[in-house]
Amino acid sequence: MSITIEVNNKKIEAKKDETILEVLNKNGIHVPTLCHIKGMLPDGACRMCLVEQKESGKLITSCSAKVYDGLEVLTHSPKVTEARKVIVELLLSNHPDDCLYCVRNLNCELQTLSENLNVRERRISGKKNQLKIDRSSPSIIRDPEKCILCGRCVRVCEEVMGVSAIDFVNRGNQSYIGVAFDKGLNISSCVNCGQCIVVCPTGALTEKNHFSEIIQALNDKSKQVVVQYAPAISVSLAEEFGLPIGTDMVGALNAALRKIGFNFVFDTTFAADLTIMEESAELIKRVQENKNLPIISSCCPSWVKYAEEFVPEFLDNVSSCKSPQQMMGSVIKSYFAEKSNIKKEDIYSVSLMPCTAKKFEAQREEMTTNGISDVDAVLTTRELVKFIRLYGVNMLDIEPEVADSPLGTGTSAGKLFGTSGGVAEAAIRTAYYKLTGTELLNFRIPEIRGFKNRKEAKIKIGDLELGVAVVNGLGNAKKLLDEISAGRSDIHFIEIMACPGGCIAGGGQPLNFDQEAFKKRAEALYMIDNNAFVKVSHKNPDVINLYNNYLKEPLGEKSHKLLHTNYTKRNVLK
Amino acid sequence: MKKNVESIFEQYPKSGRPDLIPLLQDVQESYGWLSEENVVKVSQFLDIPVSNIFGVATFYNQFRFQPVGEYHIQVCRGTACHVLGSSTVLKEIEKQIKVKAGNTTKDGVFSIEIVACIGACGLAPVISVNGEFHAKVTVESIKSIIDSYKTIEKK
Ligand code: SF4
Numbered sequence: 001m002s003i004t005i006e007v008n009n010k011k012i013e014a015k016k017d018e019t020i021l022e023v024l025n026k027n028g029i030h031v032p033t034l035c036h037i038k039g040m041l042p043d044g045a046c047r048m049c050l051v052e053q054k055e056s057g058k059l060i061t062s063c064s065a066k067v068y069d070g071l072e073v074l075t076h077s078p079k080v081t082e083a084r085k086v087i088v089e090l091l092l093s094n095h096p097d098d099c100l101y102c103v104r105n106l107n108c109e110l111q112t113l114s115e116n117l118n119v120r121e122r123r124i125s126g127k128k129n130q131l132k133i134d135r136s137s138p139s140i141i142r143d144p145e146k147c148i149l150c151g152r153c154v155r156v157c158e159e160v161m162g163v164s165a166i167d168f169v170n171r172g173n174q175s176y177i178g179v180a181f182d183k184g185l186n187i188s189s190c191v192n193c194g195q196c197i198v199v200c201p202t203g204a205l206t207e208k209n210h211f212s213e214i215i216q217a218l219n220d221k222s223k224q225v226v227v228q229y230a231p232a233i234s235v236s237l238a239e240e241f242g243l244p245i246g247t248d249m250v251g252a253l254n255a256a257l258r259k260i261g262f263n264f265v266f267d268t269t270f271a272a273d274l275t276i277m278e279e280s281a282e283l284i285k286r287v288q289e290n291k292n293l294p295i296i297s298s299c300c301p302s303w304v305k306y307a308e309e310f311v312p313e314f315l316d317n318v319s320s321c322k323s324p325q326q327m328m329g330s331v332i333k334s335y336f337a338e339k340s341n342i343k344k345e346d347i348y349s350v351s352l353m354p355c356t357a358k359k360f361e362a363q364r365e366e367m368t369t370n371g372i373s374d375v376d377a378v379l380t381t382r383e384l385v386k387f388i389r390l391y392g393v394n395m396l397d398i399e400p401e402v403a404d405s406p407l408g409t410g411t412s413a414g415k416l417f418g419t420s421g422g423v424a425e426a427a428i429r430t431a432y433y434k435l436t437g438t439e440l441l442n443f444r445i446p447e448i449r450g451f452k453n454r455k456e457a458k459i460k461i462g463d464l465e466l467g468v469a470v471v472n473g474l475g476n477a478k479k480l481l482d483e484i485s486a487g488r489s490d491i492h493f494i495e496i497m498a499c500p501g502g503c504i505a506g507g508g509q510p511l512n513f514d515q516e517a518f519k520k521r522a523e524a525l526y527m528i529d530n531n532a533f534v535k536v537s538h539k540n541p542d543v544i545n546l547y548n549n550y551l552k553e554p555l556g557e558k559s560h561k562l563l564h565t566n567y568t569k570r571n572v573l574k
Numbered sequence: 575m576k577k578n579v580e581s582i583f584e585q586y587p588k589s590g591r592p593d594l595i596p597l598l599q600d601v602q603e604s605y606g607w608l609s610e611e612n613v614v615k616v617s618q619f620l621d622i623p624v625s626n627i628f629g630v631a632t633f634y635n636q637f638r639f640q641p642v643g644e645y646h647i648q649v650c651r652g653t654a655c656h657v658l659g660s661s662t663v664l665k666e667i668e669k670q671i672k673v674k675a676g677n678t679t680k681d682g683v684f685s686i687e688i689v690a691c692i693g694a695c696g697l698a699p700v701i702s703v704n705g706e707f708h709a710k711v712t713v714e715s716i717k718s719i720i721d722s723y724k725t726i727e728k729k
Contacts, residue, residue: 171633
């Protein structure tokens with residue numbers, strides 16, 4: 001039902017049941033928020049979104065108050081702006097003054113708020129809380145002194161991820177956000193997804209940085225520095241360099257990485273194709289033997305850790321395939337090293353990922369061979385952008401180049417790994433071919449594309465009706481697994497991604513982007529697929545060569561050694 | 575009589591979130607404090623993440639995360655005591671035994687707890703050591719009170 005309200009003395013239409021904030025946003029009226037997360041229930045804790053109810057002069061939180069017919073509000077009256085300013089000043093009174101040294105300098109919501117509210121002097125000062133930085137996690141650093149207690153990380157961790165690694169501790173001005181019993185994040189149930197970083201308004205949550213190790217390797221004459229980049233990376237950079245969101249920058253990226261000094265530039269999409277070869281073989285084998293079904297994808301390291309902690313009963317279902325990052329790492333230090341006559345000790349292997357959990361994955365014990373890790377350092381997309389700037393590369397004025405062979409070719413099937421549904425689609429394309437000898441019609445499975453939390457499809461492959469489910473957000477994954485535990489048996493293949501939307505919305509991606517940006521990145525990937533000449537992993541010429549000359553066959557002895565892994569139940573504080 | 579956690583759980587047959595605080599109180603009453611081990615058990619029993627439970631438990635002053643010392647000092651921070659200087663009293667005690675409120679000394683002899691009101695406002699500022707009240711304490715008298723317990727301990 002439509003009603004009329006008055007905002008800043010102007011009548012506007014609203015729908016009953018909408019919150020004031022929703023109506024304001026729809027009408028292009030900007031009210032600042034801190035604790036609010038679009039699409040989640042309002043919290044009303046930070047009071048930034050206050051508006052003045054004209055009649056009573058009361059200040060109300062627009063995020064939680066619903067509109068009603070005849071409501072009159074002022075969004076920027078002196079009373080409102082003063083109240084907001086005081087809130088920011090109070091937050092600043094307990095905040096370190098080291099913006100210049102902060103990772104979030106120039107990209108911090110607290111900075112923006114104090115700038116917009118014209119905070120120009122310290123009117124409120126007091127004793128600041130002294131809290132310890134938690135550097136225990138391989139992926140995430142928490143600096144509680146920079147935290148302004150908006151609680152967005154806590155909510156994402158609980159409501160989207162179903163992990164609840166962190167929560168508010170203590171009360172009143174002694175409050176902080178932490179792990180139970182003040183333990184480190186490394187022994188908590190944290191799955192390193194980085195979604196808490198994505199929602200953090202300040203520098204309280206950041207990824208662990210490895211710039212200095214990488215720079216050292218780049219300057220070390222005895223090292224061959226090899227870099228790989230994930231399928232989602234090339235479509236997630238453009239906006240940072242002033243180009244339209246979703247522009248594919250793969251050519252510029254290859255060139256930039258060479259300029260920086262990487263000796264070999266490889267595309268993880270190649271390894272995504274390799275993953276598909278192994279995973280589809282595994283799927284077919286399990287279907288034929290009717291064993292350990294449904295098979296669940298293992299590309300997402302947050303999901304894998306979640307499974308080890310929360311649903312170990314499904315570990316036999318998780319595909320034994322390493323993730324593309326790790327397959328690539330392993331192939332670089334075996335096949336590539338042998339072929340190019342480089343000792344594997346002399347290779348320093350870097351990967352560029354839209355993900356913070358990849359940092360965790362790279363240092364897992366299972367991902368090392370004789371004490372040498374397959375991947376030595378991981379940078380997130382955010383860090384990559386900084387790295388490119390550090391080396392002064394102009395991404396807008398650079399001649400595009402192609403990646404190096406033999407690990408530089410990827411098909412568009414592998415490229416789809418970057419978005420939710422992509423792994424499943426690529427796997428089915430290849431499984432379909434292997435089972436029937438013909439290609440899947442149009443190569444497309446539209447039912448599993450898009451941004452819904454859960455997508456399902458039934459695909460006829462000969463006599464088999466293959467059930468596929470795609471979920472993103474670990475909370476949603478848990479719901480599906482509960483159904484399966486309760487006896488649901490029509491699903492053969494499940495793709496699980498921790499981040500809502502998949503890797504294009506990963507925890508390592510540039511900040512301040514919304515659903516619209518994610519959609520554009522996904523569209524870009526599907527566009528690449530539409531225009532591609534080779535749309536199936538089994539036709540990747542370099543992958544075929546790798547099997548012919550080295551691995552022999554999917555699930556073979558060598559593949560098993562290099563490309564597969566195992567999982568174990570983890571006891572964590574949860 | 576100390577009940578183990580499992581037998582405490584038996585008293586909560588249809589358990590759920592609302593049982594959290596009473597359950598924690600029972601565990602604390604029986605053990606004197608909330609150990610990590612027991613909180614994890616409560617978390618599994620009620621199916622509530624440990625981080626949530628720690629959050630709730632640290633919100634209230636009544637819960638402890640260290641065993642109480644041999645001598646458990648309760649410092650009243652109620653209104654009457656506050657007016658008569660209980661905050662300086664507390665600071666002095668913390669200084670004397672070298673731990674903050676809520677904690678226990680390394681040797682396990684003393685622990686401090688802040689309580690809201692002991693109900694002995696006439697004696698303000700008042701502290702209680704293992705239930706024994708000390709009335710109208712001052713910064714000066716604290717040292718001798720604490721020393722007296724130290725001497726018993728030595729004997
Ligand atoms: S990284 Fe993910 S799982 Fe870990 S604390 Fe942040 S949101 Fe929770």
